[in-house]
Amino acid sequence: MTFAPILPWPVIALAFVCVLAFTGWAVATTRGTPYHRPARNTAFRCAAVVLLLLAALRPGLPGGHSQTAAADMDVYFVVDTSTSMAAEDYNGAETRLSGVRKDVMAVAKELAGAKFALITFDSKASVRMPLTGDATALQTAMTTLQPQNTRYAKGSSVSGASQLLKEKIAAAHKEHPGRPALVFYAGDGENTSADAPAPMDASNVAGGAVLGYGTAEGGRMKETTDADAGYVRDKTSDTPRDAVSKADEAQLRSIAEQLKVPYSHRTGTAPTSDMLGKAQPGALVANGDGPGRVELYWLLALAAFLIALNEPLRHLGALLNLRSAQQKEPSA
Template sequence: MTFQPILPWTLLAAIGVAVISFTLWTILRRPGPGSTGPQGSMRPAAIRGAAVVLLVLAALRPGWPGSEARTAVADVDVFFVVDTSTSMAAEDYNGTDTRLSGATHDVMAIAKELAGAKFSLITFDNKATVRMPLSQDATALQTAITTLQPQNPRYANGSSITGAGALLKNRLAAAREQHPGRPALVFYAGDGENTAAEAPAPLPVDANSVSGGAVLGYGTGQGGRMKDPSDTKAGYIQDKSSGQDAVSKIDEGQLKNIAAQLHVPYVHRDGNQPTAHMLAKAQPGALTPTNDDGPGRVELYWLLALAGFLLALHEPLRHLTALREVRGHRLRPGTKEPVA
């Protein structure tokens, strides 16, 4: 059995000694006027003392270790920033899957590990969009993430890998203003390929506002082809300069630069490592489910508190009975009129 007292041991011990001493003094003192003997004062005092002792014991929070229950992460804001540009359709994740499919899988795996947190989904290609504001609704997140598609190349005119920076900054500031001190985790998922005409601007996000997270990189150095969603024959996007299938390659240098700006680790994802490998590299203090007693514990304090409450019910019942007896003595025998 283990204990996790809600007050210092010394204070609880002092309360316990005081209660026991007062109870013994009440029991041993001379019965007051109107008592039927020593038992007339012993029983109520003993019950009161027992109730308080039970509450003191409950305050020690006794429990047995070994439960399989785990405490879900709570009071954490998690921001997913997902690249949905055309290059995320490249089929070099886990062999033949698209990069975006890997990103969506990882997002839901992280959300499962961080059950109880609030989640927000931001995507970016030519522009950044809040797909889902902060919410604890994991079902809404799943719906939003599973409907994501890479941008149609017909509408692509170059995207910046830091294009969601301003929107992320605003969302972090709003969350911090609403819940000061609440940690915020940022998971950026992309391939680092910057297709905008200009070099990527630095992220405007204050790294001090980010408590943890990771930059997740998708793709390979050899690159992958991207299917053209507008091609009814499931053809691939063509490189206009060569007339061959266009190939997109991951740019890990850019991704590592983003990770450095956010002060979070960079993790390359190729579909072969479990989710635990990814989370182990992220800031561990805020990410993994916590439990002060290792695998868990069975709490027993509520049984003691319930027993103390049931004993404490004796006191109001005793006074109610005494009040009825007094009112009965004040009524005339056989009438409902009070004695003059």
């Protein structure tokens, strides 16, 4: 027999202990008193909860076959949100970040059923969304994602999310050792930090891709997302002019080599399938039939349901007895 718990083992074990301790206390305090029926009812409730906890362990027996789905994986989107991602040189005059939004949601659609996490970095790295199977939450997070405001920009490193990404992947790998992790890094490669970028760690990374946005000619950036906002000005030049951000593909290719994943320059003209086809195909396609298992949790859940029927039946019986007693009472 095998188990595939839907909750961590410690949580289920703690719930078991609490339920048994409460039931033991309730039965002990009512034993030998006129309230022996409540003690029996408490025991019934305990049995139903225990059966549900056993069902949460998802017991099963080896047997049959199952389709090994490509969606059984963790997907980490690492997105550059520095000011340069507002540069208007993606697919004509769109911002680089708008291209990231399209590609992230396209990847999520192709890998429906996977768990997704969103990590962003500019002056600092942060987890915008922890691992979740809710694609709607990812869409909301990407829709509200904006480039860093220029007044708060203090320079960014292209590998600013390296340590945070490493920690999150390691934690997930420890909890689910056999679950592959894919990393999709999206940025323009422009390093504005005074320090040299630290290498990206490829530990536990099974696949993914580095997605590059922007052009070598570069593009201007608006100070904010407001329609009437002005463009960022170049303060390093003696001649007043708009600042231009240029993509650094060499830097992006270096990150791809460090993560051991392919690099894809995203211009808005190539379909997402072209990029996904290079992102470690073995990890992204179905692996065919594999050994399956016969689920037994439903038997435990059914038994819990039948025991729980004691409650409504008991109340129905009490209601009928009360009505019968009222009908037998002599009228005044």
